[in-house]
Amino acid sequence: MDASAANNPELLRFLNEEEQRVMMNEAVAKLTSVCWDKCLTSAPGSKFSPSEHSCLTHCAKRYADMSMLIIRRSAQFKN
Amino acid sequence: MDFSSPSPPMGSGQSPEALMEQVQAQLAQAYMEELVETLRGKCFDKCIAKPGSSLSSGESSCVSRCVDRYMEATGIIRRSLFSQQR
Numbered sequence A: 001m002d003a004s005a006a007n008n009p010e011l012l013r014f015l016n017e018e019e020q021r022v023m024m025n026e027a028v029a030k031l032t033s034v035c036w037d038k039c040l041t042s043a044p045g046s047k048f049s050p051s052e053h054s055c056l057t058h059c060a061k062r063y064a065d066m067s068m069l070i071i072r073r074s075a076q077f078k079n
Numbered sequence B: 001m002d003f004s005s006p007s008p009p010m011g012s013g014q015s016p017e018a019l020m021e022q023v024q025a026q027l028a029q030a031y032m033e034e035l036v037e038t039l040r041g042k043c044f045d046k047c048i049a050k051p052g053s054s055l056s057s058g059e060s061s062c063v064s065r066c067v068d069r070y071m072e073a074t075g076i077i078r079r080s081l082f083s084q085q086r
Helices: A009-039 A050-075 B016-047 B057-081
Strands: none
Touching: A009 A050, A009 B016, A009 B057, A050 B057, B016 B057
């Protein structure tokens, strides 16, 4: 049986899916790291405080908003 | 990523199914290793203020809570990244 991706559309689709999965996991991991540092003010408790929980739920979206702003703003500085 | 596990080299006559399973297993292992390394850094920062001659019970329970909370935070971030509402 031929296991080379070039001749196997199912394998190709699988590899693309796995690549997507890896990229999504990487995005989640990076944001979780950043948001953990930003939102946890003290040592971890047996549950998140209301403010920690609120911070975490907003963090990813606000980071994305900021990212768009940065891209737009920094585009002015080309050349 | 560590690909030095004792399994047959890829594409050496394996079926596509076996190849896909092998790829998924290695990716899952790489993910776990990266997660554990992250947990080490985060929980050391939050829980071990000044390393002493052993881990106190306070430090140990902090580390357990740290792992639980970090996994919870991962879920929160994942859900907010992939939900449609603003």
